[in-house]
Amino acid sequence: xxxxxxxxxxxxxxxxxxxxxxxxxxxxxxxxxxxxxxxxxxxxxxxxxxxxxxxxxxxxxxxxxxxxxxxxxxxxxxxxxxxxxxxxxxxxxxxxxxxxxxxxxxxxxxxxxxxxxxxxxxxxxxxxxxxxxxxxxxxxxxxxxxxxxxxxxxxxxxxxxxxxxxxxxxxxxxxxxxxxxxxxxxxxxxxxxxxxxxxxxxxxxxxxxxxxxxxxxxxxxxxxxxxxxxxxxxxxxxxxxxxxxxxxxxxxxxxxxxxxxxxxxxxxxxxxxxxxxxxxxxxxxxxxxxxxxxxxxxxxxxxxxxxxxxxxxxxxxxxxxxxxxxxxxxxxxxxxxxxxxxxxxxxxxxxxxxxxxxxxxxxxxxxxxxxxxxxxxxxxxxxxxxxxxxxxxxxxxxxxxxxxxxxxxxxxxxx
Ligand SMILES: Cc1cc2nc3c(=O)[nH]c(=O)nc-3n(C[C@H](O)[C@H](O)[C@H](O)COP(=O)(O)OP(=O)(O)OC[C@H]3O[C@@H](n4cnc5c(N)ncnc54)[C@H](O)[C@@H]3O)c2cc1C
Numbered sequence: 001x002x003x004x005x006x007x008x009x010x011x012x013x014x015x016x017x018x019x020x021x022x023x024x025x026x027x028x029x030x031x032x033x034x035x036x037x038x039x040x041x042x043x044x045x046x047x048x049x050x051x052x053x054x055x056x057x058x059x060x061x062x063x064x065x066x067x068x069x070x071x072x073x074x075x076x077x078x079x080x081x082x083x084x085x086x087x088x089x090x091x092x093x094x095x096x097x098x099x100x101x102x103x104x105x106x107x108x109x110x111x112x113x114x115x116x117x118x119x120x121x122x123x124x125x126x127x128x129x130x131x132x133x134x135x136x137x138x139x140x141x142x143x144x145x146x147x148x149x150x151x152x153x154x155x156x157x158x159x160x161x162x163x164x165x166x167x168x169x170x171x172x173x174x175x176x177x178x179x180x181x182x183x184x185x186x187x188x189x190x191x192x193x194x195x196x197x198x199x200x201x202x203x204x205x206x207x208x209x210x211x212x213x214x215x216x217x218x219x220x221x222x223x224x225x226x227x228x229x230x231x232x233x234x235x236x237x238x239x240x241x242x243x244x245x246x247x248x249x250x251x252x253x254x255x256x257x258x259x260x261x262x263x264x265x266x267x268x269x270x271x272x273x274x275x276x277x278x279x280x281x282x283x284x285x286x287x288x289x290x291x292x293x294x295x296x297x298x299x300x301x302x303x304x305x306x307x308x309x310x311x312x313x314x315x316x317x318x319x320x321x322x323x324x325x326x327x328x329x330x331x332x333x334x335x336x337x338x339x340x341x342x343x344x345x346x347x348x349x350x351x352x353x354x355x356x357x358x359x360x361x362x363x364x365x366x367x368x369x370x371x372x373x374x375x376x377x378x379x380x381x382x383x384x385x386x387x388x389x390x391x392x393x394x395x396x397x398x399x400x401x402x403x404x405x406x407x408x409x410x411x412x413x414x415x
Contacts, residue, residue, distance in 0.1 A: 001026060001251070001253070001411075001412045001414075002251050003027065003249060003250075003251030003252040003253060004027040004028065004029050004249075004252050004253075005017075005021055005026055005027065005028050005029070005252070005253045005254075005255060005408075005411045005412075006029045006031070006239060006246070006248065006252060006253070006254045006255070007021075007028060007029070007030045007031070007254075007255045007257055008031045008032075008226045008239070008254070008255070008256050008257060008258055009031075009032065009033075009039065009256065009257035009258040009259075009262075009385075009386070010030055010031075010032035010034075010037035010038070010039070010220050010222075010257075011037075011038065011039025011040060011041065011257060011259075011386070011400065012038075012039065012041055012070075012205060012387075012397055012400040012401055012404065013257040013385040013386045013387065013400040013401070013403045013404040013407070014030065014032070014039075014255070014257030014385065014404065015030075015037060015205075015206070015209045015210075015213075015404065016066075016070050016209075016400070016401040016404030016405060016408075017255050017257060017385055017404035017405070017407050017408045017411075018030050018209075018213055018218060018404075019070065019073050019074060019209055019212060019213065019404075020073070020404065020405050020408040021408050021411070021412070022212070022213055022216045022218060023073060024408075024412065026412060028213075028218050029218075029221075030213070030218060030220040030221070031220070031221050031224040031226060031239075031241065032220050032221065032222050032223075032224060033223070033224065033225035033226070033258075034222065034223075035222050035223055036206075036222065037206050037209075037210060037220060037222075038201065038202065038205070038206040039259070040055065040056075040259075040357065040360065041054075041055070041058060041201050041205055041206070041397060042054070042055050042201055042202060042206060043055075043200040043201050043202030043203065043206070044202075046283075046353050048351065048353050049283060049285045049312070049351055049352075049353050050285075051283075051285060051311055051312060052200060052202070053200075053283050053312070053314075053353065053355070054197070054200055054201045054202075054281075054314075055201075055281075055355055055357060056279050056281045056316065056355060056357055056360065057196070057281055057305065057307045057314050057316045058196075058197060058201060058397060059163065059194060059195070059196060059295065059305070060080060060194075060195040060196075060397060060398070061184045061191065061192050061193065061194060061195065062082070062086075062190065062191055062192065062193040062195060063183045063184045063187050063190075063191030063192060064183075064195075064396075064397065064398040065183075065398075066398055066401040066402045066405060067397050067398050067401050068080075069401075070205075070209075070401045071204070071205075073212070074205075074208040074209045074211075074212050075208055075212065076203070076204055076205070076208040079197055079198075079199055079203055079204035079205075079208075080195040080196065080197055080198075080204055081195065081196060081198045081294070082193050082194045082195040082196060082294065082295075083193060083194070083294075084193075085102070085105065085189065085193065086102065086103045086104075086105065086189030086190070086192045086193045086194075087100055087101070087102050087193075087194075088100065088101040088102075088194060088295070088297055089293040089295065089296045089297065090119075090155070090296070090297040090298070090299065091296055091297070091298050091299070091342055092155065092299050092300050093298055093299065093300040093301035093303075093338060093341070093342070094300035094301075095300070097120060099119065099120050100116075100117075101117070101118065101119065101156070102116075102117040102189070103117070103185060103188070103189035103192055104117075104188070104189050105188055105189045105190045106188045106189075106190070107186075107187060107188040108188075109127070109188075111189070112124040112127045119151070119152055119155045119156050121151050121155075122151055122152045122155075122156075126150075126151075126152045127152070129146045129147050129152075130146055130157055130181065131186075132145050132146045132174075133145055133146060133174055133177045133178040133181050134178050134181060134182055134186060135178070136174030136175050136177070136178045137174070137175075138175055138366075139175075139366045139370070140173075140174045140175070140366065141170065141171050141172060141173065141174055141365070141366060142161065142169050142170055142171075142172050142173075142174045142177050143169075143170035143171060144174065145174040146174075148169065148170040154299065155299050157169070159297055159299055159304060160297075161177055161180075162304065162318050162319055163304065163305060163316070163318050164177070164180045164394055164396075165177060165180075165364040165394050166277045166279060166318045166319055166360060166361040166363075166364065166394070166395070167277050167318075167319050167363050167364050167365065168319055171365055172364045172365060173364050173365060173366045173368075173369045174366075175366075175369070176364050176369060176392075176393065176394045179392050179393055179394075180393065180394065183393075194294070194295050196294055196295060196307060198294070198309060198310070205397070224241045225241060225242070226239055226240070226241055226256075226258070226262075226266060227240050227241060227242060228240035228266070229254075229256075229266050229267060229382070230245070230248075231268075231379065234378070234379060234380055235248075235250075235379055235380055235381045235382075236248050236254050236379050236381055236382045239254065248381065250381075252381065253381050253382075253383065253411040253412075254381060254382045254383070255383045255384070255385055255404075255407040255408070255411055256382065256383070256384050256385070256386075257384075257385040257386055257403075257404065257407070258386065259359070259386060259388065260272035260273050260274070260362060260386065260388040261274075261359070263384065263386070263388075267377070267382075270373060270377075271371050271373060272371055272372070272373060272388055273362035273363070273368040273369075273371045273372060273388050274368075274371065275362065275363040275365070275367075275368055276358070276359035276360070276361065276362055276363060277318075277319050277320075277321060277360060277361055277362075277363050277364075278319070278320045278321045278323075278324055278356060278357060278358045278359070278360055279316065279317070279318055279319075279320055279356075279357050279360035279361070280316075280317045280320035280323050280324075280354065280355070280356050280357075281314060281315065281316050281317075281354070281355045281357075282314065282315045282317075282331070282332055282335045282336075282352060282353070282354050282355075283312050283313075283314045283352060283353045283354075283355070284312055284313045284314070284315075284336060284339060284349070284350050284351070284352050285311065285312050285350050285351040285352070286312065286313055286345065286347075286350040287310065287311065288308035288309075288310075288313055288343065289343050289344060289345055292308040292313075292343055293308065294307065294308055295307055295308075296308075296342060298338065298342060301338045301342075302317065302334060302335060302338060303315045303317065303335055303338045303339065303342070304316055304317050304318060306339060306342055306343075313339055313343065315335050315338075315339060320356070321358075323356075324356055324358060328354050331354060332349065332352045332354060333349060336349040336350075336352065360395075361387070361394065361395035361396075362387075362388050362395050364394045364395070372388060372389055372390040372391075373389055373390060374389065374390045375389055375390075375403065375406050375407050375410055376410060380415045381415065383407040383410045383411050384403075384407065385400075385403040385404045385406070385407035386400060386403055387399045387400040387403065389403045391403050391406075
Protein backbone atom coordinates (compact mmCIF):
# COMPACT_ATOMS: atom_id res chain seq x y z
CA UNK A 1 0.00 0.00 0.00
CA UNK A 2 1.44 3.37 -0.99
CA UNK A 3 -0.45 5.69 1.39
CA UNK A 4 -0.26 6.44 5.10
CA UNK A 5 -2.30 4.64 7.76
CA UNK A 6 -3.53 7.25 10.23
CA UNK A 7 -4.08 5.54 13.59
CA UNK A 8 -6.08 7.46 16.18
CA UNK A 9 -5.60 6.28 19.77
CA UNK A 10 -2.34 4.98 21.27
CA UNK A 11 -3.76 2.38 23.65
CA UNK A 12 -2.78 -1.23 23.00
CA UNK A 13 -5.09 -1.54 19.99
CA UNK A 14 -3.54 1.49 18.29
CA UNK A 15 0.03 0.64 19.30
CA UNK A 16 -0.22 -2.98 18.16
CA UNK A 17 -1.69 -1.82 14.85
CA UNK A 18 1.16 0.67 14.43
CA UNK A 19 3.82 -1.89 15.39
CA UNK A 20 2.50 -4.49 12.93
CA UNK A 21 2.30 -1.95 10.11
CA UNK A 22 5.78 -0.62 10.92
CA UNK A 23 7.09 -4.20 10.77
CA UNK A 24 5.59 -4.44 7.30
CA UNK A 25 7.29 -1.22 6.24
CA UNK A 26 4.05 0.75 5.94
CA UNK A 27 3.84 4.50 6.52
CA UNK A 28 2.08 5.24 9.81
CA UNK A 29 0.91 8.38 11.61
CA UNK A 30 -0.23 7.95 15.22
CA UNK A 31 -2.42 10.42 17.14
CA UNK A 32 -3.26 10.30 20.85
CA UNK A 33 -5.50 12.63 22.84
CA UNK A 34 -3.62 12.17 26.13
CA UNK A 35 -0.08 13.30 26.92
CA UNK A 36 1.03 9.69 27.11
CA UNK A 37 0.37 6.38 25.40
CA UNK A 38 -1.19 3.28 26.96
CA UNK A 39 -4.82 4.27 27.52
CA UNK A 40 -6.31 1.85 30.03
CA UNK A 41 -3.02 -0.04 30.34
CA UNK A 42 -0.46 2.41 31.64
CA UNK A 43 2.14 3.15 34.32
CA UNK A 44 2.56 6.53 35.91
CA UNK A 45 4.38 8.20 38.76
CA UNK A 46 2.22 8.52 41.87
CA UNK A 47 3.42 11.36 44.10
CA UNK A 48 1.58 10.06 47.20
CA UNK A 49 3.48 6.79 47.10
CA UNK A 50 6.59 8.23 45.46
CA UNK A 51 6.44 5.19 43.19
CA UNK A 52 5.65 4.38 39.60
CA UNK A 53 2.47 2.31 39.65
CA UNK A 54 0.04 0.88 37.13
CA UNK A 55 -3.51 2.13 36.63
CA UNK A 56 -4.50 -1.45 37.39
CA UNK A 57 -2.84 -4.81 37.84
CA UNK A 58 -3.14 -6.78 34.63
CA UNK A 59 -3.06 -10.56 34.46
CA UNK A 60 -2.25 -12.34 31.22
CA UNK A 61 -2.11 -16.04 30.51
CA UNK A 62 0.46 -17.90 28.44
CA UNK A 63 -2.29 -18.75 25.94
CA UNK A 64 -2.61 -15.05 25.05
CA UNK A 65 -0.87 -15.59 21.73
CA UNK A 66 -1.32 -12.11 20.26
CA UNK A 67 -0.09 -10.42 23.44
CA UNK A 68 3.00 -12.60 23.41
CA UNK A 69 3.59 -11.97 19.72
CA UNK A 70 3.32 -8.22 20.38
CA UNK A 71 5.80 -8.58 23.28
CA UNK A 72 8.24 -10.30 20.91
CA UNK A 73 7.78 -7.67 18.18
CA UNK A 74 8.63 -4.84 20.58
CA UNK A 75 11.51 -6.80 22.17
CA UNK A 76 9.86 -7.07 25.59
CA UNK A 77 9.07 -10.79 25.87
CA UNK A 78 10.99 -11.09 29.13
CA UNK A 79 8.97 -8.29 30.78
CA UNK A 80 6.12 -10.71 31.52
CA UNK A 81 7.01 -13.10 34.33
CA UNK A 82 5.29 -16.04 35.97
CA UNK A 83 5.82 -19.61 37.13
CA UNK A 84 7.32 -22.15 34.70
CA UNK A 85 4.33 -24.41 35.21
CA UNK A 86 0.66 -23.59 35.52
CA UNK A 87 0.05 -22.87 39.18
CA UNK A 88 -2.39 -20.55 40.95
CA UNK A 89 -2.21 -19.94 44.70
CA UNK A 90 -5.53 -19.44 46.49
CA UNK A 91 -6.56 -18.47 49.99
CA UNK A 92 -10.03 -18.88 51.45
CA UNK A 93 -10.12 -15.85 53.73
CA UNK A 94 -12.98 -17.20 55.83
CA UNK A 95 -11.44 -20.57 56.63
CA UNK A 96 -7.73 -19.62 56.21
CA UNK A 97 -7.35 -22.63 53.96
CA UNK A 98 -4.74 -22.33 51.23
CA UNK A 99 -4.36 -24.41 48.08
CA UNK A 100 -2.69 -24.46 44.72
CA UNK A 101 -4.59 -25.09 41.51
CA UNK A 102 -2.18 -26.99 39.29
CA UNK A 103 -3.57 -27.99 35.88
CA UNK A 104 -1.20 -30.28 33.98
CA UNK A 105 0.57 -28.91 30.91
CA UNK A 106 -1.14 -30.99 28.21
CA UNK A 107 -4.69 -30.76 26.87
CA UNK A 108 -5.78 -34.02 28.54
CA UNK A 109 -6.91 -32.72 31.94
CA UNK A 110 -5.70 -35.54 34.20
CA UNK A 111 -5.01 -33.00 36.95
CA UNK A 112 -8.65 -33.14 38.06
CA UNK A 113 -8.02 -36.69 39.35
CA UNK A 114 -5.44 -35.47 41.89
CA UNK A 115 -6.72 -33.92 45.09
CA UNK A 116 -3.53 -31.86 45.54
CA UNK A 117 -4.02 -30.22 42.14
CA UNK A 118 -7.67 -29.25 42.42
CA UNK A 119 -9.85 -27.16 44.73
CA UNK A 120 -10.09 -28.84 48.17
CA UNK A 121 -13.43 -30.53 48.76
CA UNK A 122 -14.19 -30.97 45.05
CA UNK A 123 -14.18 -34.16 42.98
CA UNK A 124 -13.13 -34.76 39.35
CA UNK A 125 -16.69 -34.91 38.03
CA UNK A 126 -17.49 -31.45 39.44
CA UNK A 127 -15.27 -29.94 36.76
CA UNK A 128 -17.31 -31.30 33.84
CA UNK A 129 -20.11 -28.78 34.17
CA UNK A 130 -17.94 -25.82 33.04
CA UNK A 131 -17.33 -27.69 29.76
CA UNK A 132 -20.84 -26.59 28.76
CA UNK A 133 -19.42 -23.09 28.26
CA UNK A 134 -17.44 -24.39 25.29
CA UNK A 135 -20.69 -25.17 23.47
CA UNK A 136 -22.78 -22.30 24.80
CA UNK A 137 -25.69 -20.94 22.80
CA UNK A 138 -25.11 -17.47 21.32
CA UNK A 139 -26.89 -14.96 23.54
CA UNK A 140 -26.95 -17.21 26.62
CA UNK A 141 -25.60 -16.14 30.00
CA UNK A 142 -23.28 -18.25 32.11
CA UNK A 143 -26.19 -18.65 34.55
CA UNK A 144 -28.27 -20.20 31.79
CA UNK A 145 -25.45 -22.50 30.75
CA UNK A 146 -23.85 -23.96 33.87
CA UNK A 147 -24.51 -24.30 37.57
CA UNK A 148 -23.61 -21.06 39.34
CA UNK A 149 -23.53 -22.33 42.89
CA UNK A 150 -21.69 -24.81 45.06
CA UNK A 151 -18.16 -25.09 46.27
CA UNK A 152 -16.38 -25.22 42.92
CA UNK A 153 -18.34 -22.23 41.66
CA UNK A 154 -17.54 -20.18 44.78
CA UNK A 155 -13.88 -21.12 44.98
CA UNK A 156 -12.89 -21.33 41.33
CA UNK A 157 -15.30 -20.53 38.52
CA UNK A 158 -16.83 -17.39 39.99
CA UNK A 159 -13.51 -15.71 40.92
CA UNK A 160 -11.85 -16.71 37.66
CA UNK A 161 -14.79 -15.65 35.47
CA UNK A 162 -15.22 -12.42 37.42
CA UNK A 163 -11.64 -11.41 36.73
CA UNK A 164 -11.78 -12.47 33.08
CA UNK A 165 -15.14 -10.83 32.34
CA UNK A 166 -15.20 -8.02 34.93
CA UNK A 167 -18.87 -8.55 35.71
CA UNK A 168 -20.91 -10.81 37.98
CA UNK A 169 -20.36 -14.05 36.07
CA UNK A 170 -23.91 -15.47 36.30
CA UNK A 171 -25.20 -12.65 34.04
CA UNK A 172 -22.16 -12.61 31.76
CA UNK A 173 -22.04 -13.91 28.20
CA UNK A 174 -21.45 -17.66 28.14
CA UNK A 175 -19.85 -17.46 24.69
CA UNK A 176 -17.25 -14.96 25.93
CA UNK A 177 -16.55 -17.17 28.94
CA UNK A 178 -16.32 -20.16 26.59
CA UNK A 179 -13.82 -18.32 24.37
CA UNK A 180 -11.59 -17.61 27.37
CA UNK A 181 -11.86 -21.20 28.59
CA UNK A 182 -11.14 -22.64 25.12
CA UNK A 183 -7.93 -20.66 24.71
CA UNK A 184 -6.64 -21.19 28.24
CA UNK A 185 -7.66 -23.94 30.66
CA UNK A 186 -9.21 -26.19 28.01
CA UNK A 187 -6.01 -25.83 25.96
CA UNK A 188 -4.02 -27.28 28.89
CA UNK A 189 -1.86 -25.83 31.63
CA UNK A 190 0.75 -24.73 29.08
CA UNK A 191 -1.73 -22.14 27.83
CA UNK A 192 -2.81 -21.16 31.31
CA UNK A 193 0.35 -20.04 33.09
CA UNK A 194 -0.18 -16.67 34.78
CA UNK A 195 1.95 -13.82 33.43
CA UNK A 196 2.40 -10.49 35.16
CA UNK A 197 4.22 -7.32 34.05
CA UNK A 198 6.34 -7.28 37.18
CA UNK A 199 8.30 -4.19 36.15
CA UNK A 200 5.09 -2.34 35.28
CA UNK A 201 2.75 -2.08 32.31
CA UNK A 202 4.71 0.77 30.74
CA UNK A 203 7.89 -1.30 30.77
CA UNK A 204 6.18 -4.37 29.29
CA UNK A 205 3.78 -2.91 26.74
CA UNK A 206 4.19 0.80 26.08
CA UNK A 207 7.73 2.17 26.29
CA UNK A 208 9.33 -0.57 24.14
CA UNK A 209 6.59 -0.07 21.53
CA UNK A 210 7.21 3.68 21.43
CA UNK A 211 10.97 3.09 21.16
CA UNK A 212 10.44 0.68 18.31
CA UNK A 213 8.15 3.08 16.47
CA UNK A 214 10.55 5.97 17.03
CA UNK A 215 13.42 3.89 15.65
CA UNK A 216 11.38 3.59 12.48
CA UNK A 217 10.70 7.31 12.31
CA UNK A 218 7.17 7.15 13.77
CA UNK A 219 6.64 9.86 16.41
CA UNK A 220 3.17 9.76 17.99
CA UNK A 221 1.46 13.14 18.25
CA UNK A 222 0.32 13.47 21.84
CA UNK A 223 -2.37 15.91 22.94
CA UNK A 224 -4.06 15.33 19.56
CA UNK A 225 -7.72 14.68 20.26
CA UNK A 226 -9.71 13.79 17.16
CA UNK A 227 -12.75 16.07 17.16
CA UNK A 228 -14.35 15.21 13.86
CA UNK A 229 -14.17 12.68 11.08
CA UNK A 230 -15.01 14.30 7.75
CA UNK A 231 -16.99 11.98 5.50
CA UNK A 232 -17.30 12.26 1.75
CA UNK A 233 -19.68 9.65 0.36
CA UNK A 234 -18.21 6.19 0.79
CA UNK A 235 -14.91 7.38 2.23
CA UNK A 236 -13.37 9.56 4.89
CA UNK A 237 -11.75 12.67 3.43
CA UNK A 238 -10.42 14.41 6.52
CA UNK A 239 -9.63 14.27 10.23
CA UNK A 240 -10.11 17.35 12.38
CA UNK A 241 -7.99 17.75 15.53
CA UNK A 242 -9.03 21.02 17.18
CA UNK A 243 -8.48 23.73 14.57
CA UNK A 244 -6.22 21.56 12.46
CA UNK A 245 -7.63 19.40 9.65
CA UNK A 246 -5.66 16.70 7.89
CA UNK A 247 -6.77 15.81 4.39
CA UNK A 248 -7.03 12.07 3.81
CA UNK A 249 -5.77 11.18 0.35
CA UNK A 250 -7.38 8.38 -1.68
CA UNK A 251 -4.42 6.08 -0.96
CA UNK A 252 -4.56 6.69 2.84
CA UNK A 253 -6.41 4.67 5.45
CA UNK A 254 -7.69 5.44 8.95
CA UNK A 255 -7.79 3.13 11.96
CA UNK A 256 -9.91 4.48 14.78
CA UNK A 257 -8.49 2.83 17.91
CA UNK A 258 -10.30 4.95 20.50
CA UNK A 259 -12.62 3.65 23.25
CA UNK A 260 -16.23 2.79 22.40
CA UNK A 261 -17.64 6.02 23.82
CA UNK A 262 -15.30 8.16 21.69
CA UNK A 263 -15.96 6.15 18.54
CA UNK A 264 -19.69 6.54 19.05
CA UNK A 265 -19.33 10.33 19.15
CA UNK A 266 -17.14 10.42 16.06
CA UNK A 267 -19.00 8.05 13.73
CA UNK A 268 -22.65 8.70 12.96
CA UNK A 269 -24.94 5.76 13.67
CA UNK A 270 -22.18 3.50 15.04
CA UNK A 271 -23.55 0.97 17.53
CA UNK A 272 -21.06 0.12 20.28
CA UNK A 273 -21.21 -1.30 23.80
CA UNK A 274 -22.56 1.46 26.03
CA UNK A 275 -22.55 -0.16 29.45
CA UNK A 276 -19.28 -0.45 31.34
CA UNK A 277 -17.92 -1.95 34.53
CA UNK A 278 -15.34 -0.63 36.97
CA UNK A 279 -12.13 -2.10 38.37
CA UNK A 280 -10.58 -0.91 41.61
CA UNK A 281 -6.95 -1.33 42.62
CA UNK A 282 -5.37 -0.58 45.97
CA UNK A 283 -1.59 -0.25 46.10
CA UNK A 284 0.30 -0.55 49.41
CA UNK A 285 3.87 0.67 49.51
CA UNK A 286 5.50 -2.24 51.27
CA UNK A 287 7.82 -5.00 50.13
CA UNK A 288 6.13 -8.41 50.06
CA UNK A 289 7.30 -10.89 52.69
CA UNK A 290 9.66 -13.65 51.54
CA UNK A 291 7.82 -16.45 49.76
CA UNK A 292 4.78 -14.36 48.89
CA UNK A 293 3.45 -15.69 45.56
CA UNK A 294 3.45 -13.26 42.65
CA UNK A 295 -0.30 -13.70 42.47
CA UNK A 296 -2.72 -14.88 45.15
CA UNK A 297 -6.40 -15.50 44.47
CA UNK A 298 -8.48 -14.61 47.52
CA UNK A 299 -12.02 -15.88 48.05
CA UNK A 300 -14.43 -14.96 50.84
CA UNK A 301 -12.90 -11.45 51.09
CA UNK A 302 -13.38 -8.08 49.45
CA UNK A 303 -9.88 -8.45 47.97
CA UNK A 304 -9.91 -10.73 44.94
CA UNK A 305 -6.34 -10.90 43.62
CA UNK A 306 -3.22 -9.91 45.52
CA UNK A 307 -0.19 -9.06 43.34
CA UNK A 308 3.29 -8.99 44.90
CA UNK A 309 5.57 -6.49 43.18
CA UNK A 310 9.08 -5.78 44.49
CA UNK A 311 8.08 -2.43 45.98
CA UNK A 312 4.36 -2.88 46.69
CA UNK A 313 1.48 -5.20 47.41
CA UNK A 314 -1.46 -4.52 45.22
CA UNK A 315 -5.07 -5.70 45.30
CA UNK A 316 -7.49 -5.91 42.38
CA UNK A 317 -11.27 -5.93 42.70
CA UNK A 318 -13.27 -6.51 39.51
CA UNK A 319 -16.85 -5.50 38.77
CA UNK A 320 -16.22 -2.87 41.44
CA UNK A 321 -19.00 -0.40 40.59
CA UNK A 322 -20.47 -0.79 44.09
CA UNK A 323 -17.22 0.56 45.57
CA UNK A 324 -16.81 3.68 43.43
CA UNK A 325 -18.29 5.98 46.08
CA UNK A 326 -17.03 4.14 49.16
CA UNK A 327 -14.98 6.29 51.57
CA UNK A 328 -11.35 5.84 50.53
CA UNK A 329 -9.75 5.55 53.99
CA UNK A 330 -12.29 2.95 55.15
CA UNK A 331 -11.82 0.95 52.00
CA UNK A 332 -8.03 1.03 52.23
CA UNK A 333 -8.16 0.01 55.90
CA UNK A 334 -10.50 -2.90 55.22
CA UNK A 335 -8.41 -4.16 52.35
CA UNK A 336 -5.16 -3.70 54.27
CA UNK A 337 -6.59 -5.84 57.12
CA UNK A 338 -7.22 -8.60 54.55
CA UNK A 339 -3.78 -8.20 52.98
CA UNK A 340 -2.09 -8.26 56.40
CA UNK A 341 -3.88 -11.52 57.22
CA UNK A 342 -3.09 -13.03 53.83
CA UNK A 343 0.61 -12.15 53.99
CA UNK A 344 1.23 -12.39 57.73
CA UNK A 345 2.52 -8.80 57.75
CA UNK A 346 1.74 -7.56 61.25
CA UNK A 347 2.31 -3.84 60.84
CA UNK A 348 0.33 -0.62 60.55
CA UNK A 349 -1.14 0.25 57.20
CA UNK A 350 1.68 1.42 54.91
CA UNK A 351 1.26 4.35 52.48
CA UNK A 352 -1.53 3.46 50.06
CA UNK A 353 -3.25 4.61 46.94
CA UNK A 354 -6.61 3.66 45.45
CA UNK A 355 -7.01 3.78 41.67
CA UNK A 356 -10.55 3.60 40.29
CA UNK A 357 -11.19 2.95 36.62
CA UNK A 358 -14.92 3.48 36.16
CA UNK A 359 -15.12 2.40 32.54
CA UNK A 360 -12.47 -0.29 32.73
CA UNK A 361 -14.24 -2.68 30.34
CA UNK A 362 -17.56 -2.95 28.57
CA UNK A 363 -20.09 -5.04 30.49
CA UNK A 364 -19.59 -8.56 29.14
CA UNK A 365 -23.30 -9.40 28.91
CA UNK A 366 -24.95 -11.01 25.86
CA UNK A 367 -26.75 -7.70 25.16
CA UNK A 368 -23.50 -5.71 25.10
CA UNK A 369 -21.72 -8.44 23.15
CA UNK A 370 -24.37 -8.02 20.44
CA UNK A 371 -23.44 -4.32 20.14
CA UNK A 372 -19.80 -4.91 19.23
CA UNK A 373 -19.09 -3.78 15.67
CA UNK A 374 -16.72 -5.48 13.27
CA UNK A 375 -13.45 -3.80 12.28
CA UNK A 376 -14.74 -2.96 8.83
CA UNK A 377 -17.06 0.02 8.46
CA UNK A 378 -19.34 1.21 5.66
CA UNK A 379 -16.59 3.73 4.72
CA UNK A 380 -14.05 1.90 2.65
CA UNK A 381 -10.96 3.60 4.12
CA UNK A 382 -12.07 3.59 7.78
CA UNK A 383 -11.43 0.67 10.15
CA UNK A 384 -12.05 0.15 13.85
CA UNK A 385 -9.87 -1.33 16.57
CA UNK A 386 -10.26 -1.64 20.32
CA UNK A 387 -11.16 -4.20 22.96
CA UNK A 388 -14.84 -3.34 22.41
CA UNK A 389 -14.91 -4.35 18.73
CA UNK A 390 -16.07 -7.84 17.77
CA UNK A 391 -12.94 -9.77 18.77
CA UNK A 392 -14.82 -12.74 20.23
CA UNK A 393 -12.98 -12.13 23.52
CA UNK A 394 -13.85 -10.05 26.57
CA UNK A 395 -12.21 -6.62 26.93
CA UNK A 396 -8.64 -7.71 27.51
CA UNK A 397 -5.13 -6.95 26.37
CA UNK A 398 -5.33 -10.01 24.14
CA UNK A 399 -8.54 -8.77 22.54
CA UNK A 400 -7.25 -5.24 21.99
CA UNK A 401 -4.01 -6.47 20.39
CA UNK A 402 -5.90 -8.86 18.13
CA UNK A 403 -8.14 -5.99 17.09
CA UNK A 404 -5.08 -3.86 16.31
CA UNK A 405 -3.58 -6.61 14.18
CA UNK A 406 -6.86 -7.17 12.37
CA UNK A 407 -7.27 -3.48 11.57
CA UNK A 408 -3.67 -3.44 10.30
CA UNK A 409 -4.44 -6.32 7.88
CA UNK A 410 -7.63 -4.68 6.66
CA UNK A 411 -5.97 -1.31 6.20
CA UNK A 412 -3.31 -2.71 3.89
CA UNK A 413 -5.72 -4.63 1.65
CA UNK A 414 -6.52 -3.12 -1.72
CA UNK A 415 -9.92 -1.36 -1.71
C1 LIG B 1 -7.95 -1.36 35.91
C2 LIG B 1 -7.94 -2.28 34.72
C3 LIG B 1 -7.53 -3.58 34.87
C4 LIG B 1 -7.50 -4.43 33.77
N1 LIG B 1 -7.05 -5.70 33.93
C5 LIG B 1 -6.84 -6.47 32.85
C6 LIG B 1 -6.22 -7.73 32.99
O1 LIG B 1 -5.91 -8.17 34.09
N2 LIG B 1 -5.97 -8.45 31.86
C7 LIG B 1 -6.31 -7.98 30.62
O2 LIG B 1 -6.02 -8.66 29.62
N3 LIG B 1 -6.94 -6.80 30.47
C8 LIG B 1 -7.20 -6.03 31.54
N4 LIG B 1 -7.79 -4.81 31.39
C9 LIG B 1 -8.30 -4.41 30.07
C10 LIG B 1 -7.21 -3.79 29.17
O3 LIG B 1 -6.49 -2.81 29.88
C11 LIG B 1 -7.91 -3.14 27.97
O4 LIG B 1 -8.67 -4.12 27.31
C12 LIG B 1 -6.94 -2.54 26.98
O5 LIG B 1 -5.95 -1.76 27.59
C13 LIG B 1 -7.75 -1.68 26.01
O6 LIG B 1 -6.90 -1.15 25.02
P1 LIG B 1 -7.52 -0.32 23.82
O7 LIG B 1 -6.40 0.17 23.00
O8 LIG B 1 -8.57 -1.14 23.17
O9 LIG B 1 -8.31 0.92 24.48
P2 LIG B 1 -7.73 2.13 25.35
O10 LIG B 1 -6.67 1.66 26.25
O11 LIG B 1 -8.90 2.79 25.96
O12 LIG B 1 -7.05 3.10 24.28
C14 LIG B 1 -7.74 4.08 23.56
C15 LIG B 1 -6.85 5.31 23.41
O13 LIG B 1 -7.54 6.28 22.60
C16 LIG B 1 -7.31 7.57 23.14
N5 LIG B 1 -8.41 8.43 22.69
C17 LIG B 1 -9.69 8.45 23.12
N6 LIG B 1 -10.41 9.33 22.40
C18 LIG B 1 -9.55 9.89 21.51
C19 LIG B 1 -9.69 10.88 20.48
N7 LIG B 1 -10.88 11.45 20.22
N8 LIG B 1 -8.60 11.24 19.75
C20 LIG B 1 -7.38 10.66 19.99
N9 LIG B 1 -7.20 9.71 20.94
C21 LIG B 1 -8.27 9.33 21.68
C22 LIG B 1 -7.30 7.32 24.65
O14 LIG B 1 -6.66 8.39 25.33
C23 LIG B 1 -6.55 5.99 24.74
O15 LIG B 1 -5.15 6.20 24.86
C24 LIG B 1 -7.90 -3.95 32.48
C25 LIG B 1 -8.31 -2.64 32.34
C26 LIG B 1 -8.34 -1.79 33.43
C27 LIG B 1 -8.79 -0.38 33.25
